[in-house]
Amino acid sequence: MSNGQAERFVDTFKRTTYRTTPSESLNAKSPAQMFLGRKIRTTFDLQKPKPKQPIILGESSTSLGPNLRDLEVFVEYAKFWAHKIGLVVHHKEHYDKKDAAVIKSFSLFPSPFPRRLFEQAKKVQTAMNLLYFRVSQDFDFLIETLQPLAETTEHIRVWLELLREVKSEGVHQPINLLLIRSDYMCHVNNGEATEKNDYELKQVEVNIGNYGGAGYASHLTQFHRKMMETAGRNVLAGTLPDNGSDEQLAEALYEAWKLFGDPKAIMLIVANKYNRTFEMSHIDQILIKLAKNDNHQIQIVIFSLAECVERLTLDEDNFSLRLDGQIVGVVHLKTTCFKPTPEQIASRRMIERSTAIKCPTAAADLASMKKVQQVLAKPGVLERFFPNSDDAELIAALRPTFAEMWALDKEDEHTKSIIKDATENPMKYVLKPSQEGGGHNFWGEEIGEKLRTFTKEELAAHILMQRLRPMVGKNYLVHSFRDVKFTATTSELSTFGYLLGNGRENTVSHNVSKGHMMRTKPEHINEGGVIAGEGVHDSPFLI
Structure with missing residues (x-):
């Protein structure tokens, strides 16, 4: 698309105005539906459009009929804009080359999400940060909770052994940095949304340290504002909320580096080649800018965990960590090893025993397991971490x-009753592995089959979770090299935050909630993550 064509394209769509208010019903049309229902001009026809009946909503972009070409050109412009602002990923067939980039999957328009629940998620984030900080300091709780999983989950067994070693030897760096992403759905009670109170914010999972999306989410907000503007929709302030997801991640790492106290210390990012993304480069540039603003220079290096065993050394006298002789101040681990090799274990052990500020520590890694999430939801457990009356x-x-x-690790009557109900009514549940990382869940009739055939150890390594019924919307889902679909969708909202605290003194210097992300998938898809190939990145359109 030439610059002249792009200008005419933008002019074509800036013909109508859409305004909404926060008080409008949750049943109001989404931006995508409103785009589909309006008169769409042929892209390069600059004559005044003639009145035409709205297009009837359909299940796919084919319902545009003779105006399908307008959608195609709009999508072409969207892809052009995605490249322009860096909403791209490495080509999966040339990942190690870094020469080719394709668009990151996205929704053409932002998706509706209740404002009340969005604000609730943002507000609760600092409490969530504090909860997981305190959980990560309670080694006895983590060992007791996760020991039943050690027999079937190798990396949990390895990290528990490391946790015991650190507990016995003593923690050499009390300062902890927790980068936390909390994922939620807008759950609809009874399957229908008839009143405001039918919508509930329900947590899907918590990710600590090694999570994705923060570097892209702010780009999505920028992208969707541009798409709404291009389609002629004047969005009220606050409907597409500001997003500082990339800033909070860089800010957290920079504050940890400053707290380490050595301006010559380097920052080590531990990532394999699949984690070395454009997103990481974007965060690095913000980090460097923050340092320059304070007249600092910060050196950032990236190695895989296996490479670290050859480059890292640990001083057994003062437990300082060095990379090729240079002091390491902060280690950000962006890789999860489900089957760690001896080299990876050796590297992680050096890092864990060192004075470097780690994100995450092995304890924080273990705290993010779904098994811990399940135990925290039990009556009375939160009170262990918030024992004071002020914590109510x-x-x-x-x-x-x-x-x-x-939990499925006991053989009491209550557990048997839950297993029986899940076998007979599988649509009420999701069967999930206790380790973090997403995916590998069981749905529908698979649940009964697994519950009948799992060994005792395998049952202990899984949890049953209430199946959430997310609010359904509609949107265009755009993937590289695939047809664009207008389809029924469900969305998952994530909020970002970080906490810097001293575990030895039980004090907190920074507790921040900043930034958000949304991912959307077709309604009929169970495992619909972006990495899985069906989900797309999205932005919340607050209603």
């Missing part, structure tokens, strides 16, 4: 966000 407000904010979850 935090508990009251956290508890309503927890979905119902059930």
Whole structure:
């Protein structure tokens, strides 16, 4: 598309105005539906459009009929804009070359999400940060909770052994940095949304340290504002909320580096080649800019965990970590090893025993397991981490966000009753592995089959979770080299935050909630993550 064509394209779509208010019904049309229902001009026809009946909503972009070409050109412009602002990923067939980039999958328009629940998720984030900081300091709780999983889950067994070693030897760096992404759905009670109170914010999972999306999410907000503008929609301030997801991640790492106290210390990013993304480069540039603003220079290096064993050394006298002789101040681990090699274990052990500020520590890694999430949802457990009367407000904010979850590691009557109900009514549940990382869940009739055939150890390594019924919207889903579809969708909202605290003194210097992300998938797809290939990145359109 030439610059002249792009200008005429933008002019074509800036013909109508869309305004909404926060008080409008949740049943109001989404931006995508409003785009589909309006008169669409042929892209390069600059004559005044003639009145035409709205297009009837359909299940795919084919419902545009003779105006399908307009959608195609709009999508072409969207892809052009995605490349322009860096909404791209490495080509999967040339990942190690870094020469080719394709668009990151995205929704053409932002998707509706209840403003009340969005604000609830943002507000509860600092309480969530504090909860997982305290959980990560309670080694006894983590060992007791996760030991049953060690027999079937190798990396949990390895990290528990490392945790015991650190506990015995003593923690050499009390400062902890927790980067936290909390994922939620807008759950609809009874399957229908008829009143405002039918919508509930329910947590899907918590990710600590090694999560994706923060570098792209702010780009999505920018992208969707441009798409709404291009389609002639004047969005009220606050409907597409500001997004500082990339800034909070860079800010957190920079604050940790400053707190380490050595301006010559380097920052080590541990990532394999599949984690070395354009997103990482974007965050690095923000980090460098923050340092320059303070007249600092910060050196950032990237190695895989296996490479670290050859480059890292640990001083057994003062436990300083060095990379080729240089002091390491902060280690950001962006890789998860489900089957760690001896080299990876050796590297992680050096890092864990060192004075470098780690994100995450092995304890924080273990705290992000779904098994821990399930135990925290049990009555009375939050009180272990918030024992004071002043903490009642935090508990009251956290508890309503927890979905119902059930452990399968006991053989009591209650567990047998839950297993029986899940076998007979599988559509009420999701069967999930206790380790973090997403995916590998069981749905529908698979649940009964697995519950009947799992060994005792395999049952202990899984949890049953209430199946959430997310609010359904409609949107265009755009993937590289695939047809664009207008389809029924469900979305998952994520909020970002970070906490810097001293575990030895039980003090917190920074507790921040900043930034958000949304991912959307076709309604009929169960495992619909972006990496899985069906989901797309999105932005919340607050209603």
